[in-house]
Amino acid sequence: MDWQYFWELFFGGLTRGSIYALIALGYTMVYGIIELINFAHGEVYMMGAFTALIVAGALGIYGFPALAILIIAAVVAVIYCAAYGLTLEKIAYKPLRDAPRLSPLISAIGMSIFLQNYVILAQTSDFMPFPNLVPQPEFLEPIAHIMGASEVLIIVTSAVSMAALTLFIKYTRMGKAMRATAQNRKMAMLLGIDADKVISLTFVIGSSLAAVGGVLIASHVGQVNFAIGFIAGIKAFTAAVLGGIGSIPGAMLGGLVLGWCESFATGYISSDYEDALAFALLVLILIFRPSGILGKAKTQKV
Amino acid sequence: MRKGWFKGLVAGLAVAVMACPAFAADTIKLGVAGAHSGDLASYGLPTVNAAKLVAKMINAKGGVLGKQVEVIPQDDQCKPELATNAATKLVSDGANVVLGHICSGATKAALPIYKEANIVLMSPSATNPALTQSGDYPNFFRTIASDDQQAKLGVDFTIDKLGKKKIAVLHDKGDYGKGYAEYAKQFIEQGGKGTVVLFEGVTPGAVDYSAVVQKIRNSGAEAVMFGGYHPEASKIVQQLRKKRMDLPFVSDDGVKDDTFIKVAGKDAEGVYASSSKDVSALPLYKEAIEAHVKEFGAEPGAFYKEAYAASLALLNAIEKAGSTDSAKIMNALRTEFVETSVGKIKFDKRGDAEGVGFSMYQVKNGKYAELK
The missing domain is CATH 3.40.50.2300 (Response regulator)
Known part of the structure; x- marks a missing residue:
């Protein structure tokens, strides 16, 4: 067995999986609380990348150092996308909260199409170059063939974001309120939790994480376009289902499993079947664990 | 009485139409087949324009073999089933040579009909390699490189x-x-x-x-x-x-x-x-573009330069062959170099243009x- 090759694929899969996981968190949190699949989430990721591109372009003119641009662009993208997430929820989902479950789903698909077209009209339908904002430090040069600085940054940032999210949910009042709302919204409201606020916060957090993912991956691959959110969104949604939708550790695990599966499938079998194998895995796991790897089987309320 | 007047007009027209073939016997007929309507019309119409412009230019200089060139367009919408109809129509209209078809699929469907009728076909755009490489159609030529x-x-x-x-x-x-x-x-x-x-x-x-x-x-x-x-x-x-x-x-x-x-x-x-290949510096290429802008007031569309070249090559071959006999035209295409809008070309034995690519x-x- 060629271990060098194995580790190359392993870290490639880890990078990819981290991004899937970051986006998957947004899907899973929203689902956990209002049982809605937010199909516009992939578009928020794309908007994050575009915002960062615009900010980076503007700052680049003034000659800021690359790392400073990256941080400022990422912060602006996070704020901007959080605002988008919030507005999205208020416009497209809140009025439909008591409607049959299919209605908000259609509304979500509508928002996804709307946002894509908005970007085409307001920006461009072309592929845009994204500047490489992650400087390559000298000490990473020996492993540059396995992992570059941008990949290290993706893995580290994802790990930190996920750890922070876990701590937030576990130890803060708001986190507790989120868990309570997820378990039983009506009961939580009876106990004085402002469910609307919790739901809004969920969208804000999910969108922020997607924005971080968007900035990181755009900087890594060096290009953005209005359609990048679609495939990333589908893959992240798959990761969320794989890990057990509604479960936060599940989304992280699902993202990583999907990333590795694709990477190893490409490396050891063929990239022709990259997607086919990834989805075959999904089907297999769902046959044996219908609620995902870490999902809890829910008893249907009758 | 108005009706009677109308009937008279129709009858007159019918006579005029019937009279056409007899009159047209003295022209060189250049059939132009391709998508002239439908989704892919933008691939086919520039070829019609190219043929018309080349015919006009050559007619102004006295035509081919002393005869005027007549362009006969036939629409196939790039559909194989319509392409066979278009081909049959062109054959029965007495086309001497045919420029087309545009899409590879339509070309493939129409080829047996032209082969049967022994008519030379030259496509400006059909890039499927098998069309020439299979060796089944010696009457097929093209001015575009194969895939x-x-x-x-x-x-x-x-x-x-x-x-x-x-x-x-x-x-x-x-x-x-x-x-x-x-x-x-x-x-x-x-x-x-x-x-x-x-x-x-x-x-x-x-x-x-x-x-x-x-x-x-x-x-x-x-x-x-x-x-x-x-x-x-x-x-x-x-x-x-x-x-x-x-x-x-x-x-x-x-x-x-x-x-x-x-x-x-x-x-x-x-x-x-x-x-x-970059042909923008060729004088004939510039001339072809200018002619189009002058006549139609716009830049030409897809495959225009290939179609312009094919029209020139076909008519030149008839002139060089000294007759409209297909065997002689094919021989001229394979042996005589001709200056076109895609460069100085002649055709190899399979029908691909040498010097194009x-x-x-x-x-x-x-x-x-x-x-x-």
């Missing part, structure tokens, strides 16, 4: 010019990219001078291609050939360079696009991509430069 020529050029360039033997061939799983890659693979294997160490399709739009890039490294490839379009190409090239692999990247005219350079930035430097370009200082 596999790009791959052939890429393979020869990589092996002979760059001296690379181990080649990784990638594609984007699409018709165009996969076709290029499959021809490349076939040529590498047939040539026997190089080996295909990796043949893979990548998923367009994937979040990243690091696994494929690692696979290229692991395969020991000395060069990468890629069939597809610029978004995937720029991602793959950037990731190759990021992983400190500076092996040559050779691709097709889907990549010979300025967007590729814009997106890939400095990583684009040194990338090779093949594309049609692709050149290799390389990105140098942020621009594609043709390699001589």
Whole structure:
């Protein structure tokens, strides 16, 4: 067995999986609380990348150092996308909260199409170059063939974001309120939790994480376009289902499993079947664990 | 009485129409078949314009063999089932030579009819390799290079010019990219001078291609050939360079696009991509474009220069042959050079134009430069 090759694929899969996981968190949190699949989430990721591109372009003119641009662009993208997430929820989902479950789903698909077209009209339908904002430090040069600085940054940032999210949910009042709302919204409201606020916060957090993912991956691959959110969104949604939708550790695990599966499938079998194998895995796991790897089987309320 | 007047007019017209064939016997009939309506009309109409302009120009100079040239358009909408009708119609209308068809599928369907009728057919746009290479249709010619020529050029360039033997061939799983890659693979294997160490399709739009890039490294490839379009190409090239692999990247005219350079930035430097030869400096090319702008008030559309060249080649061959006999026309096409809007050409025995085709370009200082 060629271990060098194995580790190359392993870290490639880890990078990819981290991004899937970051986006998957947004899907899973929203689902956990209002049982809605937010199909516009992939578009928020794309908007994050575009915002960062615009900010980076503007700052680049003034000659800021690359790392400073990256941080400022990422912060602006996070704020901007959080605002988008919030507005999205208020416009497209809140009025439909008591409607049959299919209605908000259609509304979500509508928002996804709307946002894509908005970007085409307001920006461009072309592929845009994204500047490489992650400087390559000298000490990473020996492993540059396995992992570059941008990949290290993706893995580290994802790990930190996920750890922070876990701590937030576990130890803060708001986190507790989120868990309570997820378990039983009506009961939580009876106990004085402002469910609307919790739901809004969920969208804000999910969108922020997607924005971080968007900035990181755009900087890594060096290009953005209005359609990048679609495939990333589908893959992240798959990761969320794989890990057990509604479960936060599940989304992280699902993202990583999907990333590795694709990477190893490409490396050891063929990239022709990259997607086919990834989805075959999904089907297999769902046959044996219908609620995902870490999902809890829910008893249907009758 | 009004009705009677109308009937008279119709009768008069009918007589005039019937009289036409007798009158037209003294013209050289250039049939023009292709998509003149429907979804793909934009591929076919420029060819009609080209034929009309060439006919007008030649008629002004006294015509061919002292006869005026008459253009007879026939619509096939690029549909094989309509193409056979169009062909039958042209044959019964007495076309001497036919310019068309536009789409490969329609051309293939119509060819047996022309072969039966012994009429020379020349397409400005049908690129399917088998049309000429199968050898089934000696009456078929074309002024555009076939699909596999790009791959052939890429393979020869990589092996002979760059001296690379181990080649990784990638594609984007699409018709165009996969076709290029499959021809490349076939040529590498047939040539026997190089080996295909990796043949893979990548998923367009994937979040990243690091696994494929690692696979290229692991395969020991000395060069990468890629069939597809610029978004995937720029991602793959950037990731190759990021992983400190500076092996040559050779691709097709889907990549010979300025967007590729814009997106890939400095990583684009040194990338090779093949594309049609640059003919913009040819006097006949300029003349053809000017004629179109003057007559129709707009820049011509797809395959115009190839169609202009084909019209010139066909009419020149009739003139050189001294008759409208197909065997003599075919002989003239194969032996006589003719100046056209795509260069000075004659046709090889299979019907492909010699001197038409692709050149290799390389990105140098942020621009594609043709390699001589």
